[in-house]
Amino acid sequence: ENGIGGGEYFQFGWIDDGIGLGITSISDAVATGSDLANSVLDARSQINAVIGMGWLTHLGPFEARLGVNVRGFYRIETSSDGWEFGPISEALISNADIYSVIQTDKLMGGLGFAIDAGGTLAFGPFSVGLMVRDLADRFAMKESSIKEIADKYMVPMGGLDYYTISPIYTAGFSLALDQDSLLPVTLFVEADDPLSLFSLLPSNIQEIPSKMHFGLEIGILKFSTLRIGFNQGCFSAGVGIHLLFLDLNAAMFTEPLDIAGSKTKRSGLVLQGAIKF
Incomplete structure (x- = not known):
């Protein structure tokens, strides 16, 4: 099985006196399959609005850094079974109307909130750290076709299908x-x-x-x-x-x-x- 893909990451932020505000955007798209005609496109994108705070303190010979942020995010992705990439690639190669090909394909989208937190403890050249990402409650996502999005000028949000994000715990040493x-x-x-x-x-x-x-x-x-x-x-x-x-x-x-x-x-x-x- 082969694949091809791409992505983007954008970040804009302001930091002053231990307080930070920022906007980030990250997208990722991968098409995989045994050949082009039978490949499936899996894509997702997320926009985050972030507010965070950080603290630095000294405890004798140790230096401690703590940080926490709250993120409001909008997440949108292809439906769970992906999109057929063969017709899309053919339309792109032949310069055909891409909208007529993807108008029945579906996207899922929804709003949510998450908390990230972490800290490090340094002693001379040594540092240890612990971080947790994506502490969040479940959030609702709604599924809409490309045609529905185009007709209503509105991306999908809300809905009755709830999804959970598993927190990620990371520990490290430097x-x-x-x-x-x-x-x-x-x-x-x-x-x-x-x-x-x-x-x-x-x-x-x-x-x-x-x-x-x-x-x-x-x-x-x-x-x-x-x-x-x-x-x-x-x-x-x-x-x-x-x-x-x-x-x-x-x-x-x-x-x-x-x-x-x-x-x-x-x-x-x-x-x-x-x-x-």
Whole structure:
């Protein structure tokens, strides 16, 4: 089975004196199948409005950082069985009317709220952290066809079908070396759902590395960064450049992916830019 996909991520924010406001948008679309004619498109997009607060305090030789944010979000995605991608690709290639092809396809959308929180405790070059994402109550989603959305000029929301978001717990450790030099090095180790690792002891201890994330970040001459990662059995690498108010980042990655209940992997290229003012 093969696949092709793409996505976008946009963020705008304001931070001052421990308070932050922001808007983020993230979209992802993947078409998979044995061939183009029999492929299925799975797409989702989410817009978040975020307000957050952070605190920094010192406890003797320790430095503690705490943060929490509240997100209101709108999520929209293709129906659970996806869209047939073959007719869509044919319409795009032949420059045909794409609306006539997708007007009966359906999208599901709904509004919700979630809380994210986390903290780190640092002692010299060592830091440990714990974070929880997507603490949320269930939220309602409604299904509408593309034709219904176009006729009503309204995306789907509300509805009687309720969905839940499973919270994600992440624990990690970092070691920062020579941060004042021209080649500072930082090592990272983290795991999602860290308590599940104990179930692998002692008989399946060899599986623990495949459940974790390992990272190495090397600063170069104060304005660029080299990054190498190993994520649940997949490698990634990237580079970043920091020039005054402009940040540019590029990375090649492979990551695990769950499509229709089956585990697979996907590889891609990410380009990211940020303007700070």
